[in-house]
Amino acid sequence: MSEPVSTRRTGSIRLVAVASMIGTTIEWYDFFLYGTAAALVFNKLFFPTFDPLVGTLAAFGTYSVGFLARPIGGIVIGHYGDRIGRKSMLVLTLVIMGVATFGIGLLPTYARIGPWAAVVLVILRLAQGFGVGGEWGGAVLMAVEHAPSGKRGFYGSWPQIGVPAGLLLSTAVFAWFARLPEDQFLSWGWRVPFLLSIVLVVVGLIIRLRILETPAFERLKASRTESRRPVVELLRTQRKEVLLAMGARLAENGAFYIYSVFSLVYGTQKVGMNRQVILNAVLIGSACGVFAIPFFGAMSDRLGRRPVYLFGASVTALFAYPMFWLLDTGSPGLVRLALIIPLVFAHAPMYGPQAAFLSELFGTRVRYSGASLGSQLSSVIAGGLSPFIATALLPYGRAALASYLVAMALVTIVAVLMASETRHQTID
Numbered sequence: 001m002s003e004p005v006s007t008r009r010t011g012s013i014r015l016v017a018v019a020s021m022i023g024t025t026i027e028w029y030d031f032f033l034y035g036t037a038a039a040l041v042f043n044k045l046f047f048p049t050f051d052p053l054v055g056t057l058a059a060f061g062t063y064s065v066g067f068l069a070r071p072i073g074g075i076v077i078g079h080y081g082d083r084i085g086r087k088s089m090l091v092l093t094l095v096i097m098g099v100a101t102f103g104i105g106l107l108p109t110y111a112r113i114g115p116w117a118a119v120v121l122v123i124l125r126l127a128q129g130f131g132v133g134g135e136w137g138g139a140v141l142m143a144v145e146h147a148p149s150g151k152r153g154f155y156g157s158w159p160q161i162g163v164p165a166g167l168l169l170s171t172a173v174f175a176w177f178a179r180l181p182e183d184q185f186l187s188w189g190w191r192v193p194f195l196l197s198i199v200l201v202v203v204g205l206i207i208r209l210r211i212l213e214t215p216a217f218e219r220l221k222a223s224r225t226e227s228r229r230p231v232v233e234l235l236r237t238q239r240k241e242v243l244l245a246m247g248a249r250l251a252e253n254g255a256f257y258i259y260s261v262f263s264l265v266y267g268t269q270k271v272g273m274n275r276q277v278i279l280n281a282v283l284i285g286s287a288c289g290v291f292a293i294p295f296f297g298a299m300s301d302r303l304g305r306r307p308v309y310l311f312g313a314s315v316t317a318l319f320a321y322p323m324f325w326l327l328d329t330g331s332p333g334l335v336r337l338a339l340i341i342p343l344v345f346a347h348a349p350m351y352g353p354q355a356a357f358l359s360e361l362f363g364t365r366v367r368y369s370g371a372s373l374g375s376q377l378s379s380v381i382a383g384g385l386s387p388f389i390a391t392a393l394l395p396y397g398r399a400a401l402a403s404y405l406v407a408m409a410l411v412t413i414v415a416v417l418m419a420s421e422t423r424h425q426t427i428d
Contacts, residue, residue, distance in 0.1 A: 067384020077134020247415025
């Protein structure tokens with residue numbers, strides 16, 4: 001007796017959701033390793049001739065370069081994702097990320113090859129940015145386009161879990177090796193988390209090769225109505241939606257890198273805490289985010305994308321100053337609260353519904369390009385610059401840093417209010 005269609009489809013959705021989550025976890029593990037290393041290691045190994053603060057700025061400069069490559073990855077990979085399919089592009093981006101991350105683990109430092117070390121580091125970071133820029137749109141579309149209309153927020157949030165899970169995994173591995181004596185950690189310990197990436201990539205490829213193309217794209221392919229120039233068509237017909245997607249992403253992306261990356265600099269250089277205290281706080285906040293993201297994704301299926309998203313943006317603004325005040329206490333318990341609260345109640349309410357919200361803004365012919373371009377253009381000015389800008393604001397104290405977070409939150413609130421509610425939007 002054959003299995004009912006609804007049961008087979010549900011099983012397929014669950015497989016796609018889990019596969020998307022595992023794949024994005026691996027890719028974000030690769031991407032976040034760089035941020036942690038930039039905050040704690042790269043200023044000493046690749047910019048040793050600079051003052052510590054200037055060296056950290058230089059390290060975050062190379063970190064930001066990865067974000068500059070993300071829109072390019074979104075455009076190129078999005079083009080082919082709309083032309084030949086979502087699945088093949090996800091396999092390609094995983095390989096690009098894995099090879100670049102493994103290469104960073106093998107890279108000679110300034111002591112061995114001088115300034116060329118920083119040059120190669122930038123090239124590898126560009127490759128990471130290109131890969132992750134093309135990956136996000138495909139991963140969320142695999143989940144959203146497979147999901148039934150009433151559960152797109154929930155299933156779309158599964159690849160989003162890859163961000164806190166990747167951060168959790170990368171921070172945990174880095175924190176483990178950071179326990180080594182300083183000389184061993186700086187000579188070889190920091191490299192091991194990067195080298196381990198190759199094992200994760202093999203696992204991710206096996207999983208991603210098993211999933212099927214999305215029904216929406218298969219229908220498009222069968223009717224032979226794919227867009228010949230998706231990005232051109234996107235900018236001609238849906239420029240407003242691209243701008244709204246950028247604005248909606250600004251606070252989510254920019255604030256997240258303040259919580260996960262800049263907090264390491266703030267805690268160690270400004271407050272004078274042990275790096276392990278901050279790393280542990282990020283670990284706990286990331287673990288909580290793994291559960292909070294699908295919760296808020298599901299809530300958006302019931303309440304709408306905009307109300308849930310606006311709640312997260314509002315908490316981002318309201319908790320900005322208290323967060324830095326709690327960090328300034330140096331108390332391990334209060335530091336944990338300083339990062340857990342925004343990761344769970346500010347970031348997750350935006351990031352949970354985001355996959356469905358941004359995907360539903362665009363038609364199938366240009367959806368990969370639209371979701372990718374809107375999100376990745378925003379990532380350049382948000383996540384890519386936020387640790388750099390925050391480090392530059394460091395001498396001006398917590399009021400300046402909090403104001404920066406509030407400004408990003410206000411832009412996102414305006415963008416979400418201008419966007420239409422997409423919960424009942426048809427995915428054809």
